[in-house]
Amino acid sequence: MDKNSKEKSKEINPKDVTICEATAQMLVKAKRDGVETAFDRAANMKACPIGADSACCKHCSMGPCRLSAKDPYGKVGVCGADIDTIMARNFARMVASGAAAHTDHGMAMLDLFREVVNGNIKEYSIKNPVKLNAVATSIGIEVEGKEEKEIAMELYKELEKTYTQIEGEIPFAKRVPEKTLETWRKQGIVPRGAMREIMEMMHRTHMGVDQQYENITKQFSRTALADGWGGSMVATEISDILFGTPSPVAVEVNMGVLKEDKVNIIVHGHEPNLFESMLVSVNSPTLIQAAKDAGAEGLNLVGMCCSGAEMLVRHGVPHAGNFMSTEAVLVTGAVDGLCVDVQCIKQGLSKVAQCYDTPMFTTNPRCHIEGAQHIEFNEHDPLGCTDEIVIKAITRFKNRKHKVEIPNIVNTGVHGFSYEYINYMLGGSFRGSYTPLNENIINGRIRGVAGVVGCTNPRVKQDWAHVELVKELIKNDVLVLQTGCSQIALAKAGLTTPEAACMAGPGLQEVCETVGMPPVLGMGSCVDNSRILLAASEMVKAGGLGDSIADLPVAGVAPEWMSEKAIAIGQYFVASGVYTIFGVTFPIVEGTKFHQLLFEGLEEQGMGKWGYTPDPYEMAKMMIAHIDKKRQQLGIDKARERVLVDMADRRELEVA
Numbered sequence: 306m307d308k309n310s311k312e313k314s315k316e317i318n319p320k321d322v323t324i325c326e327a328t329a330q331m332l333v334k335a336k337r338d339g340v341e342t343a344f345d346r347a348a349n350m351k352a353c354p355i356g357a358d359s360a361c362c363k364h365c366s367m368g369p370c371r372l373s374a375k376d377p378y379g380k381v382g383v384c385g386a387d388i389d390t391i392m393a394r395n396f397a398r399m400v401a402s403g404a405a406a407h408t409d410h411g412m413a414m415l416d417l418f419r420e421v422v423n424g425n426i427k428e429y430s431i432k433n434p435v436k437l438n439a440v441a442t443s444i445g446i447e448v449e450g451k452e453e454k455e456i457a458m459e460l461y462k463e464l465e466k467t468y469t470q471i472e473g474e475i476p477f478a479k480r481v482p483e484k485t486l487e488t489w490r491k492q493g494i495v496p497r498g499a500m501r502e503i504m505e506m507m508h509r510t511h512m513g514v515d516q517q518y519e520n521i522t523k524q525f526s527r528t529a530l531a532d533g534w535g536g537s538m539v540a541t542e543i544s545d546i547l548f549g550t551p552s553p554v555a556v557e558v559n560m561g562v563l564k565e566d567k568v569n570i571i572v573h574g575h576e577p578n579l580f581e582s583m584l585v586s587v588n589s590p591t592l593i594q595a596a597k598d599a600g601a602e603g604l605n606l607v608g609m610c611c612s613g614a615e616m617l618v619r620h621g622v623p624h625a626g627n628f629m630s631t632e633a634v635l636v637t638g639a640v641d642g643l644c645v646d647v648q649c650i651k652q653g654l655s656k657v658a659q660c661y662d663t664p665m666f667t668t669n670p671r672c673h674i675e676g677a678q679h680i681e682f683n684e685h686d687p688l689g690c691t692d693e694i695v696i697k698a699i700t701r702f703k704n705r706k707h708k709v710e711i712p713n714i715v716n717t718g719v720h721g722f723s724y725e726y727i728n729y730m731l732g733g734s735f736r737g738s739y740t741p742l743n744e745n746i747i748n749g750r751i752r753g754v755a756g757v758v759g760c761t762n763p764r765v766k767q768d769w770a771h772v773e774l775v776k777e778l779i780k781n782d783v784l785v786l787q788t789g790c791s792q793i794a795l796a797k798a799g800l801t802t803p804e805a806a807c808m809a810g811p812g813l814q815e816v817c818e819t820v821g822m823p824p825v826l827g828m829g830s831c832v833d834n835s836r837i838l839l840a841a842s843e844m845v846k847a848g849g850l851g852d853s854i855a856d857l858p859v860a861g862v863a864p865e866w867m868s869e870k871a872i873a874i875g876q877y878f879v880a881s882g883v884y885t886i887f888g889v890t891f892p893i894v895e896g897t898k899f900h901q902l903l904f905e906g907l908e909e910q911g912m913g914k915w916g917y918t919p920d921p922y923e924m925a926k927m928m929i930a931h932i933d934k935k936r937q938q939l940g941i942d943k944a945r946e947r948v949l950v951d952m953a954d955r956r957e958l959e960v961a
């Protein structure tokens with residue numbers, strides 16, 4: 306036994322690390338099968354305390370330098386960098402990396418769009434011309450009397466600037482409420498183009514460049530905004546134009562969506578083009594016949610993580626679970642093919658897949674994984690890749706060697722609330738608008754709106770903080786908007802059904818029942834957080850709730866975050882004016898100047914601010930207190946008291 310394996314002695318109790326029953330069941334099986342997952346590794350990998358506080362720097366070989374969180378100003382790096390510079394630079398690089406991931410994804414969608422419009426790719430087409438016109442109009446492109454192709458080409462050229470523009474403001478800055486934009490202009494943080502912002506961010510965080518935390522913060526705000534109002538928004542809007550805008554659809558979630566008698570194929574990753582092509586492949590009569598010839602009942606396509614969330618809201622494709630369930634799902638032995646593209650794909654998956662003879666396929670030139678087969682996805686011949694994967698999965702089905710154990714749990718919910726649909730749902734088909742939402746906030750039935758988003762993380766009990774927090778929020782009449790892995794946690798907990806309205810406070814319950822909607826609205830993947838930005842923007846424009854996003858009674862939260870993308874998202878929400886709370890841990894030393902700037906100072910500059918607590922009940926309290934403060938500033942706090950008294954009276958009458 307080597308030293309390493311001797312150290313790996315801590316055993317996990319599945320019930321302590323997740324509230325997802327299917328995942329817990331599979332962790333028990335994994336232990337039986339001698340298979341290790343990230344839960345085991347997290348228990349045996351002590352997080353570095355200095356790194357967790359971001360009190361170290363390895364930007365040059367005079368270091369690495371370690372400072373102390375206990376005495377943050379007691380020491381500086383070899384170059385003289387102080388704690389604020391070091392933490393701000395580290396934070397900035399997390400933002401740059403997260404923003405790069407989203408913007409590169411958006412650019413891949415834009416590349417596809419250009420080739421479709423040019424006629425070079427025929428396998429995809431514009432599915433949603435109404436959205437094409439709406440997006441074009443929103444950034445000042447005249448659509449009247451023009452052919453679809455002409456509008457699309459103009460839109461492409463304009464949106465390309467999101468990435469390549471050197472001077473000026475990114476195109477979607479035109480969608481930002483005027484006063485919010487004014488704040489950005491005053492602070493000098495309106496993004497020019499994403500490539501420029503990310504490049505400048507990397508430059509400024511190099512050894513010996515920007516060594517003033519406030520100045521670094523400005524640039525990472527600008528970089529983050531180039532993600533939220535840039536790359537992510539392009540990803541969402543172009544995907545809607547090419548593949549359709551989500552509208553409410555009943556979906557099945559959890560590991561029970563795998564079928565023992567079918568060839569199970571999972572797509573896990575982020576870019577919908579691959580998944581869309583896989584959807585075509587699994588519907589091919591030839592391949593369905595091949596599956597039947599192999600003794601299967603058919604082909605079963607299932608999503609995971611964010612591309613799964615996108616296909617869930619757009620097409621109602623079943624979803625097997627979120628980030629911390631991706632290894633566990635392989636332990637079922639039922640997965641005949643695991644197909645991935647980019648982001649949030651644990652390298653550990655390849656080893657677990659090997660244990661169960663599940664072929665794992667990487668498909669994107671950006672992401673190869675040791676032990677996985679690479680079958681490159683090419684948009685000019687998308688089926689070439691996805692058909693081959695289906696064929697290989699059928700072969701695995703035919704030769705299944707492992708006993709299959711699928712947790713018998715399926716939850717149904719309603720997801721697919723694009724910001725356009727919220728408009729339609731509340732405003733009716735003739736004059737969709739956010740006015741009814743605002744009215745319900747002003748009259749107090751809805752106390753405020755919360756965006757609950759982000760990852761799951763083996764450092765905390767999977768799904769627990771998401772679920773407990775959301776229950777608290779809706780109980781207090783806060784309408785919840787969701788994306789990413791968080792909405793899968795809530796779907797598994799049964800809170801994305803219209804019936805879940807009974808768990809909401811009296812005001813929110815009344816609104817949900819009138820409209821027939823759940824109190825928790827699933828909107829899609831992490832790039833679809835841009836839908837939340839647009840919803841916030843529409844709320845400002847509909848009137849009555851102030852002039853900027855910072856005036857709204859809203860808050861954002863990522864209770865179980867883990868990725869750099871989450872930090873980028875958090876920062877663009879904060880810079881857009883939203884109070885944003887993170888759980889798990891926060892990579893900054895408390896009591897430092899940089900901490901003070903992020904947790905208080907930015908708000909004084911007209912933006913939002915950061916908050917932190919690992920406790921979901923505390924999170925709910927902090928968010929509700931903020932929402933109430935905003936209600937008070939708007940002068941609508943009294944209305945809520947009145948409406949709640951009314952409703953209580955009415956209920957008493959009904960009982961009598």
Ligand code: NFS
Nearest residue numbers: 611649759760789790831
């Ligand atoms: Ni968002 Fe999606 Fe999930 Fe977190 Fe990862 S899949 S982009 S980063 S873990 S929500």
Ligand code: SF4
Nearest residue numbers: 362365368370382384
């Ligand atoms: Fe140390 Fe400064 Fe080099 Fe960072 S840049 S490793 S603080 S010497």
